[in-house]
Amino acid sequence: MAKVYQDLRSFLSTLEENGQLVRIKEEVNPEPDIAAAGRAAANIENGPAVLFEKVKGYPYSVVTNVHGSWANHALMLGMDKTATTKEQFHEINRRWERFPVKPEILKREEAPCKENTIDKAEDINLFEILPLYRINDQDGGFFLSKASIITADPNEPDNFDKLNVGTYRIQVKGKNRVGIQALAFHDIAIQLEAAERKNEKVPICITVGNSPLVTYMASTPVMYTQNEYEFVGALQDGVPAQIVKSDLYENLYVPAGSEVVLEGYIEPRVREVEGPFGEFPGSYSGARRQCVITITHVTHRTNPIFENLYLGIPWTEIDYLMALNTSVPLYQQIKRDFPEVQAVNAMYTHGMGCIISTKVRFGGFGKEVAFRLLSTPHGGSYSKIIIIVDEFVDPFNLPQVMWALTTRVRPDKDVVVIPNCPGMPLDPSSYPAGMHSKLIIDATTPKDPEPNPREVELLEPPVGYEKYEALIRKLMSEM
Amino acid sequence: MKCPRCDGNKIEVIATSPVGNVWEVYECMDCFYSWRSTETPHIHDKFKLKKEQIDNLQVIPPIPPLDK
Numbered sequence: 001m002a003k004v005y006q007d008l009r010s011f012l013s014t015l016e017e018n019g020q021l022v023r024i025k026e027e028v029n030p031e032p033d034i035a036a037a038g039r040a041a042a043n044i045e046n047g048p049a050v051l052f053e054k055v056k057g058y059p060y061s062v063v064t065n066v067h068g069s070w071a072n073h074a075l076m077l078g079m080d081k082t083a084t085t086k087e088q089f090h091e092i093n094r095r096w097e098r099f100p101v102k103p104e105i106l107k108r109e110e111a112p113c114k115e116n117t118i119d120k121a122e123d124i125n126l127f128e129i130l131p132l133y134r135i136n137d138q139d140g141g142f143f144l145s146k147a148s149i150i151t152a153d154p155n156e157p158d159n160f161d162k163l164n165v166g167t168y169r170i171q172v173k174g175k176n177r178v179g180i181q182a183l184a185f186h187d188i189a190i191q192l193e194a195a196e197r198k199n200e201k202v203p204i205c206i207t208v209g210n211s212p213l214v215t216y217m218a219s220t221p222v223m224y225t226q227n228e229y230e231f232v233g234a235l236q237d238g239v240p241a242q243i244v245k246s247d248l249y250e251n252l253y254v255p256a257g258s259e260v261v262l263e264g265y266i267e268p269r270v271r272e273v274e275g276p277f278g279e280f281p282g283s284y285s286g287a288r289r290q291c292v293i294t295i296t297h298v299t300h301r302t303n304p305i306f307e308n309l310y311l312g313i314p315w316t317e318i319d320y321l322m323a324l325n326t327s328v329p330l331y332q333q334i335k336r337d338f339p340e341v342q343a344v345n346a347m348y349t350h351g352m353g354c355i356i357s358t359k360v361r362f363g364g365f366g367k368e369v370a371f372r373l374l375s376t377p378h379g380g381s382y383s384k385i386i387i388i389v390d391e392f393v394d395p396f397n398l399p400q401v402m403w404a405l406t407t408r409v410r411p412d413k414d415v416v417v418i419p420n421c422p423g424m425p426l427d428p429s430s431y432p433a434g435m436h437s438k439l440i441i442d443a444t445t446p447k448d449p450e451p452n453p454r455e456v457e458l459l460e461p462p463v464g465y466e467k468y469e470a471l472i473r474k475l476m477s478e479m
Numbered sequence: 480m481k482c483p484r485c486d487g488n489k490i491e492v493i494a495t496s497p498v499g500n501v502w503e504v505y506e507c508m509d510c511f512y513s514w515r516s517t518e519t520p521h522i523h524d525k526f527k528l529k530k531e532q533i534d535n536l537q538v539i540p541p542i543p544p545l546d547k
Contacts, residue, residue, distance in 0.1 A: 029517065030515065030517075031515065031517070031518055056496075056501055056502070056517075057496030057497065057498050057499060057501045057502050058496070058497060058498060059497055059498050125494065125497075126494075127493075127494035127496075127497060127504065128497045134514075134515075134518070138522070138523055138526055140484075140510075140511065140512050140513070140526075141506070141511070141512065141513040141514075142504075142513065171511075172513070173493075173506065173511055173513070174493050174506065175493060175494065179511070181539065182539070182540055183539060183540065184539070184540040184541070189540045192540065193540070193543050196542060196543050197543050197544070197545060197546045198545075198546055199545060269542050271538050271539075271542065272511060273510050273511045273528070273533055273536060274511070276526055284526070286525075286526070287510070287526070287528060287536055288536050288537045288538070288539045289536045289537065289538045289539070290538075290539050433537075
């Protein structure tokens with residue numbers, strides 16, 4: 001049984017035991033030190049989480065880069081820290097099949113997130129609970145970049161399948177007032193629209209500092225009717241996620257081990273300036289008028305730890321967080337209809353770039369697989385550059401992918417551009433924001449009825465190469 | 480005090496440091512830009528805002544019509 005974490009703290013202990021967490025004990029300034037460490041950790045191969053014990057003017061600590069390396073990612077899954085990306089991809093897929101695993105609902109007195117309560121809105125001061133800081137220089141304020149946010153469907157408030165646990169950027173705008181970005185194609189926007197049509201508030205819980213797989217699933221693009229907590233249990237290899245009822249709302253549940261839980265509501269039909277914010281494509285998204293949340297109730301652990309992430313030009317922590325959790329659901333959704341698909345690598349800028357390896361049943365099959373990607377809820381908007389390769393090409397091995405491109409593609413028939421499709425508005429090449437064209441490169445080998453007039457035979461490795469691989473490795477290790 | 484982004488003059492102190500008296504955080508009530516007293520904001524021209532720009536910024540997500 002893989003090691004399972006029900007809160008952030010137990011995971012931080014494991015990271016530290018494995019040399020994947022460093023502590024900065026000296027007092028630091030909120031700006032620019034915390035963000036600078038996030039960038040620095042991402043620059044280091046297998047960079048560690050960085051815990052700041054003392055931040056000037058604040059009582060509590062901050063941790064960043066918790067998910068920010070393949071070693072940390074493997075430890076999150078309870079695997080050896082040397083597990084390769086491809087091994088982690090296949091392990092997540094194996095556990096994915098366990099979905100749904102019903103969460104365990106704890107009593108209030110059993111849940112660490114309820115250790116301290118602030119129940120009067122006028123007593124709430126986010127700056128006293130969270131060591132808030134600016135992430136990128138031109139950000140419009142201080143942001144929560146890694147919170148897991150819980151909302152329900154106003155038309156079916158008790159439908160647990162439609163309870164949404166998602167990651168949306170949050171801009172702090174006052175002691176108990178924050179902004180949220182809810183893009184039209186995000187799950188939370190479905191719920192927001194249903195409430196705003198009736199001019200009703202949207203009950204919301206913002207949870208900060210969670211177990212690594214809660215954060216992971218909150219940022220995973222699963223189907224609207226799939227509950228994220230039930231996936232956390234699946235990825236914990238069958239061990240249920242521990243959750244607890246919100247204090248304000250009977251139908252909202254929060255992770256029991258959260259460091260901080262902010263409860264309140266989205267103000268209906270209100271928009272005010274939010275942003276800019278340095279976003280995952282490595283550039284700022286500008287100021288827009290976006291939704292506003294009033295916080296009326298807070299619970300938190302004693303000495304809460306503020307977990308936040310740095311975003312910069314890829315790769316930084318967010319790219320590790322969104323790598324396989326974008327690849328796996330897309331793979332699962334496509335292979336349901338096309339079992340020929342072997343693997344999906346959607347690790348590039350949240351799936352904007354995507355490589356799929358597949359067996360080819362008939363001529364044009366590669367393009368058909370690409371169309372299926374473009375009809376998934378996430379791929380439809382995000383995916384823009386799609387490369388399809390044969391099943392013998394490993395999509396996680398970029399030199400192999402380049403080999404397929406250079407030897408399999410005839411540009412006049414294998415490269416197509418589809419104009420005027422949905423696009424990811426934060427992609428700076430999307431214009432107008434939210435519209436884009438799609439590029440499909442079919443690098444698979446032609447199959448009947450498509451002619452293949454120069455059919456070739458692939459080179460096979462010489463007999464006995466495995467023996468020499470082992471021998472050479474041994475000789476090298478002895479040098 | 481003026482807002483470094485929109486030149487607005489409705490500036491509020493939204494926080495003082497919980498430990499020691501080492502900083503304050505200010506916020507513009509027109510454009511909601513916020514900054515700490517220990518920072519020296521230098522807003523790039525492309526991110527500066529004028530009143531008419533604030534009123535015409537894109538609304539995300541669009542506000543739907545009310546149900547009848």
